[in-house]
Amino acid sequence: QQPVQSPQAVILREGEDAVINCSSSKALYSVHWYRQKHGEAPVFLMILLKGGEQKGHEKISASFNEKKQQSSLYLTASQLSYSGTYFCGTEIYPALNAGGTSYGKLTFGQGTILTVHP
Amino acid sequence: EAQVTQNPRYLITVTGKKLTVTCSQNMNHEYMSWYRQDPGLGLRQIYYSMNVEVTDKGDVPEGYKVSRKEKRNFPLILESPSPNQTSLYFCASSALETNNEQFFGPGTRLTVL
Numbered sequence: 340q341q342p343v344q345s346p347q348a349v350i351l352r353e354g355e356d357a358v359i360n361c362s363s364s365k366a367l368y369s370v371h372w373y374r375q376k377h378g379e380a381p382v383f384l385m386i387l388l389k390g391g392e393q394k395g396h397e398k399i400s401a402s403f404n405e406k407k408q409q410s411s412l413y414l415t416a417s418q419l420s421y422s423g424t425y426f427c428g429t430e431i432y433p434a435l436n437a438g439g440t441s442y443g444k445l446t447f448g449q450g451t452i453l454t455v456h457p
Numbered sequence: 458e459a460q461v462t463q464n465p466r467y468l469i470t471v472t473g474k475k476l477t478v479t480c481s482q483n484m485n486h487e488y489m490s491w492y493r494q495d496p497g498l499g500l501r502q503i504y505y506s507m508n509v510e511v512t513d514k515g516d517v518p519e520g521y522k523v524s525r526k527e528k529r530n531f532p533l534i535l536e537s538p539s540p541n542q543t544s545l546y547f548c549a550s551s552a553l554e555t556n557n558e559q560f561f562g563p564g565t566r567l568t569v570l
Binding site: 344 | 492497505516556560
């Protein structure tokens with residue numbers, strides 16, 4: 340089952356902040372975040388592995404609340420280059436995956452379209 | 458240069474005409490996946506492979522076949538394409554040692570008439 344991302348779209352002015360949320364109904368082993376520019380392939384941003392883990396990448400950071408099965412991506416002081424579609428991808432714990440190991444099986448959300456204006 | 462390549466990049470075909478989209482990676486990754494991307498639905502996994510001769514269904518496997526005879530190649534086969542398989546397809550590779558970080562190919566835009 341796909342994780343649910345919110346909001347579906349967000350429009351910002353340069354310098355403003357945004358938060359994109361990703362929520363799953365299953366216990367999560369990891370959460371990935373990717374950004375896709377129009378007409379291009381998705382590009383990796385970061386992976387969060389442990390409950391409560393936070394990571395940063397320039398002015399983009401993320402948190403992972405394992406208990407709530409949620410992750411949030413934080414974009415601060417947004418730049419024009421941040422525009423694109425953001426996807427979260429989730430891996431569930433192998434023990435809970437009836438098909439066997441979860442390795443290799445990544446389920447993406449429907450995406451959040453971020454538009455940054457000058 | 459580390460990369461995932463896909464061919465063809467664009468393909469227009471007719472219903473029922475078998476086709477293969479090739480995917481190759483040069484990073485010695487053990488995992489490879491195929492995704493399709495449709496507006497509003499995000500990326501949905503079609504099939505994935507954990508190593509040579511080991512494949513498993515993703516979330517939308519119906520109408521597709523895959524094979525993994527060599528570690529570097531993971532072709533996607535549509536035996537009898539239908540219009541609902543018109544989509545943008547991405548191949549990706551990843552490795553356990555980098556926590557399954559996906560390296561995507563450039564994409565294949567498929568139109569089935």
